[in-house]
Amino acid sequence: MNSLNQQSFNDSNVDYDEDSEEEAEALTAAEVFAKLEEAWLNEKFSPELLEAKTEIVECIMDQIKVMEENLLKCKKDDMKICIHKMELDRIRFVLSSYLRIRLQKIQNYTAYYLNIENQRTDKQASLFSPEELKFAKEFHSSIDKHLTELAMQHMPSILQNLNDNLSGNKPDLDCYVFLRVNEDTDSVVIDEETTETGEETVDFQKDEQHIIRYQPIRHLVSSSQLTLI
Amino acid sequence: MLVKDPKKEFYDKIQHQRVLILVTFDVDALCACNILQYLFQCDQVLYTVVPVTGKQDLENSFLENSEGIKHILMLNCGATIDIIELLQPDDDVCFYICDSHRPVDVHNVYNGVQVKLLMKDEEMRDIPDYDDVFRDDEDDESDAESNDEGEQLSKRKRYSDEYILKRRERRQWEENRNKTLFEYTQFSSFGSSAALLMFEIAWRMSKDTNDLVWLGIIGVTDQLVHYRISREKYIEDVMTLQSHVSRHNFKEGPENNQPINSLKISFEDELQLTLYRHWSLFESICKSVTTACKFKVWSMKGRKRLHEFLAEMGLPLIQCQQKYSAMEPSLRNNVKELIQKHIEKYGFAPEDIVIPSFNAQYGYRNKLCASDVVLACCALLESPQEKSQNATDSFFQAMDILNRKNTKEMEEALNMAKKQIGALASQVQTFLDMQQVMSAGPFLYAFVQEGTLEAKCLSKPQCLQRLARFTLEAYSAERRSKKTQYLPLVLGVPLDAEQQTSLVIGIPPLNLDDERKNFFGKAFEQAAVTTNSRTLHNYFDNYILQMNTEDRGKFFDALINLLQVSLSLSLSLSLSLSAFICASP
Amino acid sequence: MLASKAFELIKELSRGNSGSLSPYNEDCIRQVLDEMKSLYEQNQKDVSDTVAGETGLFSGVQVRHAALERNKRCLLTYLYKRLQIIQEMRWEFGSVLPMDIRYNMCEQEISWFNRYNKMLAVYMRSIGDSGLDLTQDMQPPKSLYIEVRCLKDHGEFETQDGNIIVLKRNNQHFLLRSECEHLIRQGVLEHVTN
């Protein structure tokens, strides 16, 4: 799959992170796709919603558009057409799948993530893309409205608050995940000190694979020291 | 027009086009279709496959599906009908016909633009010359037909000698044309299998695989199983296929080197015992046409002889009556040699009991011979339908078992085939026991009784074909009189009790076996026309028709007349028939 | 028994199986709400009696309060779970639900479904400039074209290149995968693999 992408993606360099103020890195399309793939896998295997990769998504969408336009210019019986179309299909699948997984998570724990979003300081990156945030809010209010109309407003007044019911739902961060190490990281605390046992730490080395509880390593996923597999 | 170079004139033309494939309900067509689908998928040619049961269906399917389609491929249908006349397509629509039915309609042969025939060159020799059937001098033609308009003109012309001469010449030509056409169309027969042709196209484009060879083999075997081609023609085709088989199945180094789930085809002399690998040897012998008829297994004496034969080979009856696969290996492995060795004593010629054929094996268990697949596929194709089912449901079920991965479905289909053959054999037994095979003078006839359990199962064209043949051979064996060898058989089976219809087939006498030519197509047509019978000549096999059961009497009288007259004219039944019909208006 | 009606709602949920939605149980819900109302009134009365000096009523109030909470929880679970099922159906059946399923939904549920449909469409349109249909490409693509068999008469279908194909039961077609994925998921076509 990758070799295919490389081939055609290398034709054009695209600017990734154009808008970001920090450093304007220029990445090839293939590299952007590699990043999308990583984000996709992490999202797929992490129990919680990860930071939105808005730039990657936008960049890939632009790329898809360019490719589609190029395809229209090709002759009908060109051998390359079906290879490119196939490649397009594959990219679109990864992208759709990535966004679908995120949407699913948002729908399942809307209140929980909205809560996090509300408490977010300006320094922290948002979990949502702007569109996702809009969707999440709309989704949340639609469910609120539905429950209120059908049940809450018919209940005695002291019971008419929803908060503890829905926001109680949250992702299980204690579940176990498979991961691959991207860069050496020493003494990661994976079990906090308890009365019975001492603190347990692990040294991760590049290219190792582990199966481990998610909670202690979640910060390493977002800093891409690890990739979930 | 005959296609000389299938790649250039057919395959390259349809690249990047949408193609409509119309397929009839026979195993050969299914195999051809499967090969084609493989090719089209390789080259990403978009297509639509539509199964068609008969001429009416062909017309409807064309109307329904032809929107925007410029290329239409027909598998085992269409050749014998003037397709342009029937379908009235737009001028830019092109038909590619790959059909083993003969004779090919002359309009199809000589339409150079819209009809392309995918057939073998050498099979097209006896086609009438163009000048014998078509005349290009349009003036003449319009003259003769539009008498009213140009009456004045023609009156004057009529007196001129030149004109009279021309008229005479024309009449002669017309007579000659009718005669040529009649001779050309009087017999229906079959050419090379569609699957074989498709395979050869694939091979010529270097796109053949072992699986495609197997499909070609099944197509050819189908033609043999349903008495469409003679044994010689079959052997000829098998030899062609054999070279492809050895090319694909030859492996360097130790034999067990190849993966177990790959397809292995081997060429072998195969016992002509129906489905014996999936049945018991005993059952299979009793239900195979040749052995059943030679032993006359329906009589006590026949059974005894069969037991004697088995004993002579040293095969205990118990072993023979249990499933073949459960037979003791030491016996099972020798069955073929034993049978070949001992059977001559019982009046069999070697070619009665074995025929060169192919086996396919994949995985550990699934050894199938080509005729097994044909019978299984056919049983599915013609399985009795439930009310809720569509006639076309069975088509794709049958297509699915051609895919070798569907072993479970194959197993079920084999069981259905056994059931079908069981019904067939017991119907033959009924015919003989009840003496229901009668002589009408020039031919034999028999009818399956209405309301029997078997009737439902047998009222399908391919199955009927096998029943007719089984009946004729059994009757002939029973009678022992030489005369039966020269008599054709007409056989009917009730089709729909409510609508009072039956399915009728005519098959040629046994002595004409080498030619596999059937004159009943024309004879049926004639008989139906003269008696005004309510018949439906819907099948592409024109010697099978549907008729209203009430009209059976008069239809048969006409048929007897027709054949009797021809008998009296000449001893050679086939030739004389042509003379008779030629003379009749 | 206290809150037994509410429990019935929960049992009803667990009985339901994939591809169906039990009829919206308005009756039962009303009874639960009624029970809650009378529990609440009784509690109010007991509380004012306690204030008025009567003792020992506290435990009864506790029992009723627990029952009220229980009822509320079950009721909300019932409603919320149903929404989840309906939401899932949007992805499985597409934007139009079969009649018999709609028939089992209450008015508010139908309007929620429509609202969900809309917000999903808005979201999908807002991805990138041109939008992205997330209900497509549900499985990793293996080939550009696939062979499909019609399972029922569906009528005319226009392909991307503008051709019109008649989808009629038991015809087989070779088409672009992306074109027919929806129809396969809706059970109109069957993907034939070799």
Add this chain to the structure above:
Amino acid sequence: MTQDKIQSRVELTLYRMGFLDSSTDDKDIPPGSKLELPFWLAYALCSQKRRIVSVELPKAYRESYREVMKADANVVNLYKLGPYYYNFGMKLQCFSFPEIDDVSKCLLSTFQTRFRKIMDASQNIMNEDTSKLTSNLDEMEKALFKVGQKSLTDFQLWETRQVEKLKTSDMVRAHRKRKREDE
């Protein structure tokens, strides 16, 4: 599972609550009466703060059953002991039973012993009737078994390259099947 009954002893008079005890017609339930209360109610009435009722450990979690589990957990029909045996056992942690630590240890070891068998069966049984086997499992174990079976069939589908096949969505298929049955 929060509807599961728990044997309780009333500590304080429950005025006007006679209907909770179907064996009496009295208006009130006096202290000392034994009642079967659903878990959610018992939970609300028996906590550190208020002790309106006191609760007993359900039989299936007591010493005698724990001994049985220790002997051979594999042969026990957990479903009969409670369709949600483990989950309910864990819920019981919120009551301060003296033996609750033993209960949780027992639950863990029971699960460990039984898990091996469930895992083994779920990965090796193909196309056979599993109803006899699963009838002994509690709901959580059943779910585990199902997951195992699914992974097995998924793997086989993958091995035979059948995952490539695009399928009708499960709901649509189930829906259509039911419709056909209705007709």
